[in-house]
Structure formats: C-alpha cells, structure tokens
Amino acid sequence: MDLSRSSQVSPRTVWTVGLHALAIAALGLVLYRLRPMLALLAVSLMMVLALEPLVGLFERWGLKRGWSVMLSLISLLGLFTLIALSVVPMLVDQVSHLVEALPGFVTQVRDSAWLRSLDERFSVLESLERELPRVSGTIAGPVIGVLSSSLGVLVTGITVLTLTVFGLLAGEQLFEQGILWIRPDRRPELRELLLDMNRAVSGYLVGVFLICALGAVVTGTVTWALGVPYFLALGLMYLVLGFIPYIGSLLVALTVSLTTLATVGFRRALIALALFLIYQQIEGNVLQPLIQRRTLKMNPLLIAIVVIAGALGMGVLGAVLALPLAAALQVLLQRVQEQRNRQWARELPAPAPAPAAPPPSDDTEEPLHH
Structure with a gap:
C-alpha cells in the first residue's frame, strides 16, 4: 500500500481551506475597522429594546405608534436633562469651593516644616515658581481636548437617538423583511428564537433600570436625611452609573462618601458609607435575584468573565x-442545547427489553403414603 498517495491532499481542498481562512481574516479585519459603528448600532439596539415596553404601554393606552415613540423619547430626554441640570451645578460648586480653598491650602503647605526642609535641600519652591508660568500653556491642550470630546459626545448622542427613533418606528418592518430570506419551514422557529432573545434583553434592561431607580431613591433619601445639599444629584448619579456592572456602585459609594465628608462632616460620611454598603448587600442578594430571576440566569463567574471581557474590549461601554448581549447569547445557546439533546435522544438505541421473570417454582413436596 502506497502511503504517500493515500495521505496526499488535493489542490482543491488546499484552495478551499485557504480561501475560507482569507475570508474569515478579511471579515475580522472589516469588523475591527467598523467597531465604532457597531458600537453605535449596539447602543441604539439596547435603547430600542429598553424603550419598547414604554412604547407598548403608550400604545395600550390608545396612542398611535408615532406618538408613543415621541412621548417615550421626550421622557428619556427629560430624564437626561434633569440629570444634567442637577449634576453639573454640583460639580461647578465643588470646583469653585476647591479653587477658593486652594490659596489657604497652599499657604498651609508652604508654612509646613517638611516643605521648608525639602526647599533647603532641593530648592523646591524655586523650581515651582520657575515652572508655574508654563502650566497655562500645558493646560490649553487638555481644555481643547475636553471641548472637542464633549462635542463628539453630543454628536454621538444625536446619532444614537436618531437610530433609536428609526429602530422604534421601522424595526419591525425590517425584521419581517429579513425573515423572508429564511426558508419557510424554518421561519417560525427563527421568529420564536428572536422573540425570546428580545424578551430576555428587554427584561434584563427593564430590571436593571428598576434596580437603579430604587437605588437612586435610596441614595437621594439617605443623603437628604443626612443633610447633604446635593441629594438629588447623587440620586440621579446612581441612576446613570448603576448600569455599569460592579464599578458603577463603587463609584457612587465613593462619590456619596466624599460629598458627604466635604459638606456635612466625617461622622455623617461614615454613616452614609455604612448605609450604602448595607443597601448594596440587600440589592445584590435580594433585589437582583428577585427582579432578574427570569431574564439573566447565569453563573456569577461567567457574569464576571463577560463583564471583564467587555471592559477590556470596549472600555466602560x-x-x-x-x-445584555450575554443574555441574548444565552437564549441562543439554550435553544441549540435543547435541539442537540433531542437529536441525541433520537440517535440513542432503544433500551433492550427486560428479561421475563421465571415462573414461580412449586417447591412443596408430595406427602408420602404409608
């Protein structure tokens, strides 16, 4: 037997494998280059799925689809405007207080003994006086960068809102047109799968919004009771940052503690931090399992891996x-697993019939006749 001939690979197979590899590499390169657009589409899709229950509520009240979409967007824009009007003045006030307190802080530092000893050894104050005139020139670049990034965020927000409007108005029609490309016998199954994915993602987003809204109410109430003047801004900040898994609640806890410390003192800051940590335990162990029990049934380790992978790939976004993407993928994998289990059940051989039990034996002996 000629082993060299039997192990040869045909040129057609080589070309087929090579072309498939090139096609996969080209597709990966295209997706990598289009990742900003794909991110915008993903955010717009999440917005559509999050607003769809509200649009459906307005439609059940008797409004047409267009009016329902407009009222939903007005509600969303009103919420964002309220957040901006509450958070921005708080930041401006905090920065102004910092600027006002900065001269006194500089005077205290300059009069300190450790700085005088450093100045005697290394001429620190002379170096600072020499370098301070250059600071204004170095600050101009970051300020321009902040302004340009703010303009970019505004343009991105307008783009996302535009895509969201079109998705709410024409998304169902586009979905039906896409279904027509599928074989007729597979359409009902695919339609049911996509609707299940839609319900999972929508339920997850609505559940997260409810949890964040409750957290915002608790944060605002606690800080108001402690006498913090920015209780509304802190509550609305929880409503926004709460969507960031793990990191969002930590940022809110730090912000609440520092704001309480800067406004009403150290003792109340400790009380605010303790109450916030207690509420986080209640939220993580009671509220989230109760609200999300039907939407995201995923192992906590997998949740952490998914969040870390998303953060490493695209940052906070x-x-x-x-x-949400993991919730949709989980529905798909569950459906594939059910199909595989049914196929494996059909392929398994039928169990052999159990052997028949032997008839009961008559062990009684006949009596002896004498």
Whole structure:
C-alpha cells in the first residue's frame, strides 16, 4: 500500500481551506475597522429594546405608534436633562469651593516644616515658581481636548437617538423583511428564537433600570436625611452609573462618601458609607435575584468573565453592553442545547427489553403414603 498517495491532499481542498481562512481574516479585519459603528448600532439596539415596553404601554393606552415613540423619547430626554441640570451645578460648586480653598491650602503647605526642609535641600519652591508660568500653556491642550470630546459626545448622542427613533418606528418592518430570506419551514422557529432573545434583553434592561431607580431613591433619601445639599444629584448619579456592572456602585459609594465628608462632616460620611454598603448587600442578594430571576440566569463567574471581557474590549461601554448581549447569547445557546439533546435522544438505541421473570417454582413436596 502506497502511503504517500493515500495521505496526499488535493489542490482543491488546499484552495478551499485557504480561501475560507482569507475570508474569515478579511471579515475580522472589516469588523475591527467598523467597531465604532457597531458600537453605535449596539447602543441604539439596547435603547430600542429598553424603550419598547414604554412604547407598548403608550400604545395600550390608545396612542398611535408615532406618538408613543415621541412621548417615550421626550421622557428619556427629560430624564437626561434633569440629570444634567442637577449634576453639573454640583460639580461647578465643588470646583469653585476647591479653587477658593486652594490659596489657604497652599499657604498651609508652604508654612509646613517638611516643605521648608525639602526647599533647603532641593530648592523646591524655586523650581515651582520657575515652572508655574508654563502650566497655562500645558493646560490649553487638555481644555481643547475636553471641548472637542464633549462635542463628539453630543454628536454621538444625536446619532444614537436618531437610530433609536428609526429602530422604534421601522424595526419591525425590517425584521419581517429579513425573515423572508429564511426558508419557510424554518421561519417560525427563527421568529420564536428572536422573540425570546428580545424578551430576555428587554427584561434584563427593564430590571436593571428598576434596580437603579430604587437605588437612586435610596441614595437621594439617605443623603437628604443626612443633610447633604446635593441629594438629588447623587440620586440621579446612581441612576446613570448603576448600569455599569460592579464599578458603577463603587463609584457612587465613593462619590456619596466624599460629598458627604466635604459638606456635612466625617461622622455623617461614615454613616452614609455604612448605609450604602448595607443597601448594596440587600440589592445584590435580594433585589437582583428577585427582579432578574427570569431574564439573566447565569453563573456569577461567567457574569464576571463577560463583564471583564467587555471592559477590556470596549472600555466602560463594553462593560455596559456585555450583559445584555450575554443574555441574548444565552437564549441562543439554550435553544441549540435543547435541539442537540433531542437529536441525541433520537440517535440513542432503544433500551433492550427486560428479561421475563421465571415462573414461580412449586417447591412443596408430595406427602408420602404409608
């Protein structure tokens, strides 16, 4: 037997494998280059799925689809405007207080003994006086960068809202047109799968919004009771940052503690931090399992891996989008697993019939006749 001939690979197979590899590499390169657009589409899709229950509520009240979409977007824009009007003045006030307290802080530092000893050895104050005139020139670049990034965020927000409007108005029609490309016998199954994925993602987003809204109410109430003047801004900040898994609640806890410390003192800051940590335990162990029990049934280790992968791939936006995408992928994998189990059940041989039990033996002996 000629082993060299039997192990040869035909040129057609080589070309087929090579072309498939090139096609996969080209597709990966295209997706990598289009990742900003794909991120916008993903955010817009999440917005559509999150607003769809509200649009459906307005439609059940008797409004047409267009009016329902407009009222939903007005509600969303009103919420964002309220957040901006509450958070921005708080930041401006905090920065102004910092600027006002900065001269006194500089005077205290300059009069300190450790700085005088450093100045005697290394001429620290002389170096600072020499370098301070250059600071204004170095600050101009970051300020321009902040302004340009703010303009970019505004343009991105307008783009996302536009895509969201079109998705709410024409998304169902586009879905029906896409279904027509599938074989007729597979359409009902695919339609049911996509609707299940839609319900899972929508339920997850609505559940997260409810949890964040409750957390915002608790944060605002606690800080108001402690006498913090920015209780509304802190509550609305929880409503926004709560969508970031793990990191969002930590940022809110730090912000609440520092704001309480800066406004009403150290003792109340400790009380606020303790109450916030207690509420986080209640939220993680009671509220989230209760609200999300039907939407995201995923192992906590897998949730952490998904969030970390999303954050490493796309930063904060990837961490926010990771779990909704994981919810949709989980529905798909569950459906594939059910199909595989049914196929394996059909392929398994039928169990052999159990052997028949032997008839009962008559062990009684006949009596002896004498």
